[in-house]
Amino acid sequence: MGQHTEVESRPLYDPDLLKRLDFSESTTKFEPLISASQPGDGLLVRPLCSSDYDKGFIQLLGQLTKVGEVTQEQFFKRFEAMKTCPNTYYVTVIEDTQKSKIIGAATLVVEQKFIHDCAVRGRLEDVVVSDEYRGKQLGKLIITTIMLLAKYLNCYKITLDCNDKMIPFYSTLGYKLEPGNSNYMQIRFEKTCHL
Amino acid sequence: MGQHTEVESRPLYDPDLLKRLDFSESTTKFEPLISASQPGDGLLVRPLCSSDYDKGFIQLLGQLTKVGEVTQEQFFKRFEAMKTCPNTYYVTVIEDTQKSKIIGAATLVVEQKFIHDCAVRGRLEDVVVSDEYRGKQLGKLIITTIMLLAKYLNCYKITLDCNDKMIPFYSTLGYKLEPGNSNYMQIRFEKTCHL
Numbered sequence: 001m002g003q004h005t006e007v008e009s010r011p012l013y014d015p016d017l018l019k020r021l022d023f024s025e026s027t028t029k030f031e032p033l034i035s036a037s038q039p040g041d042g043l044l045v046r047p048l049c050s051s052d053y054d055k056g057f058i059q060l061l062g063q064l065t066k067v068g069e070v071t072q073e074q075f076f077k078r079f080e081a082m083k084t085c086p087n088t089y090y091v092t093v094i095e096d097t098q099k100s101k102i103i104g105a106a107t108l109v110v111e112q113k114f115i116h117d118c119a120v121r122g123r124l125e126d127v128v129v130s131d132e133y134r135g136k137q138l139g140k141l142i143i144t145t146i147m148l149l150a151k152y153l154n155c156y157k158i159t160l161d162c163n164d165k166m167i168p169f170y171s172t173l174g175y176k177l178e179p180g181n182s183n184y185m186q187i188r189f190e191k192t193c194h195l
Numbered sequence: 196m197g198q199h200t201e202v203e204s205r206p207l208y209d210p211d212l213l214k215r216l217d218f219s220e221s222t223t224k225f226e227p228l229i230s231a232s233q234p235g236d237g238l239l240v241r242p243l244c245s246s247d248y249d250k251g252f253i254q255l256l257g258q259l260t261k262v263g264e265v266t267q268e269q270f271f272k273r274f275e276a277m278k279t280c281p282n283t284y285y286v287t288v289i290e291d292t293q294k295s296k297i298i299g300a301a302t303l304v305v306e307q308k309f310i311h312d313c314a315v316r317g318r319l320e321d322v323v324v325s326d327e328y329r330g331k332q333l334g335k336l337i338i339t340t341i342m343l344l345a346k347y348l349n350c351y352k353i354t355l356d357c358n359d360k361m362i363p364f365y366s367t368l369g370y371k372l373e374p375g376n377s378n379y380m381q382i383r384f385e386k387t388c389h390l
Contacts, residue, residue, distance in 0.1 A: 057309075058309065061309055061310050064310065065310050065311070066310070066311060067309070067310050067311065067312070068311060068312035069312070070309065070312060070313055074312075074313050075309070075313075077313070078307060078308075078309055078313045081281075081282075081307055082307055084280075084281055085279075085280035085281065085283055085307075086276070086279055086280065087276075088280055088283070089307070091309075109306055111304055111318075111320070112273060112276055112277055112280075112284070113273075113320075113321070114252075114253065114256055114262070114265065114270070114273055114286075114321075115256050115259065115260050115261070115262050115321060116260070116261060116262065116263060117262070117263035117264070117265060117269075118265055118269050118270075118272070118273045123306075125306070125308075126308070126309075126310060147382060150384075151384050155384060156383065156384060157381050157382060157383045157384060158381065158382050158384075159356065159379050159380065159381040159382075160379065160380055160381075161354065161376075161378070161379050162376075162378045162379065162380050163375055163376040163378070164375045164376070164378065165375075167378060167380070170380050171380075174382050175380035175381065175382055176380060176381060176382070177378060177380055178381065180358055180359045180360075181356075181358040181359070182378055182379055182380065182381075183356070183357045183358070183359065183362060183372060183377055183378070183379065184354050184355065184356050184357065184377055184378065184379040185354065185355055185357050185362070185365050185366075185370035185371060185372055185377065186352050186353065186354040186355075186370065186371060186373065186377075187342060187352060187353050187354075187369050187370055187371070188351065188352045189345075189346050189350060189351060189352060189353075
């Protein structure tokens with residue numbers, strides 16, 4: 001049926017980074033014990049790959065918020081744009097390898113600073129675990145993975161924006177509201193397009 | 196005294212972007228009227244440049260938080276690392292052109308997303324105006340500049356992390372606490388160095 005071109009699947013960041021994470025550094029308790037290297041039978045924790053459009057990555061994000069109609073071309077373009085920024089985007093996924101489906105995801109974004117001796121700061125973004133995979137500690141797992149990754153990459157802190165309901169959950173994972181210094185404020189823009 | 200090599204000063208981002216900002220789009224009132232193009236006599240709003248180490252940029256940040264001993268080499272390295280990430284770092288400064296001194300600064304960091312149709316989101320970071328230049332609306336000016344830049348670059352929103360004391364000030368500049376969704380949480384790491 002014509003020529004088939006195998007497109008190589010590329011990871012967004014070096015997969016070896018995840019192997020170097022030491023889950024004993026985390027205060028989070030897993031019962032039974034799981035980690036990024038051993039997330040459970042038939043599961044794999046790894047960087048987002050360029051082939052993950054076909055594994056339902058965008059549909060999964062739809063469980064988190066409005067995603068819209070993202071085409072494969074848009075996905076590739078965004079993937080490449082992220083990859084073009086060195087040491088910045090660590091989109092991390094959990095795959096159900098039997099079904100070839102992405103069933104969990106979270107992002108570490110690393111921001112470079114001049115302050116604090118030209119430090120880097122981490123941000124936890126866009127955490128989601130598929131409804132069908134609840135009760136397997138996978139939320140805790142992916143969040144802890146991102147936290148350890150931020151620590152490994154020498155971030156001086158990691159932060160997240162959080163609604164009231166999620167405060168107790170993130171508190172169990174080590175995140176703190178600092179008294180007097182824990183507000184985030186925003187301006188939402190109408191859709192514009194100058195570019 | 197030997198050969199003098201003039202090192203070219205490079206801007207972190209395209210200075211023309213600042214000329215395209217329309218201050219009439221902002222609800223912030225300036226009295227007297229100033230803008231990024233006309234910030235006041237002897238003042239210039241522009242991107243951070245590679246020569247700004249010599250104009251006191253790091254010392255200025257010291258008025259904001261702990262900066263540490265940043266050498267010129269470290270500054271250049273961080274500047275280049277930021278520049279290597281396309282469309283991400285918009286460190287913006289106010290220069291007193293008579294004194295060749297950086298007297299104000301703020302950063303827009305643009306984060307790329309897959310959600311919201313592969314949107315981009317802006318963050319306002321590291322806002323500082325020199326003590327000696329208070330009362331000239333320069334805080335308002337640099338914050339409004341960053342907000343308009345985020346809008347121009349098609350960010351769907353801009354956010355900032357904020358302590359309790361600064362809420363009233365940022366409220367006057369259009370930033371809102373969303374009811375039930377305005378917390379930021381953090382984990383601070385001990386100094387480590389795996390890399």
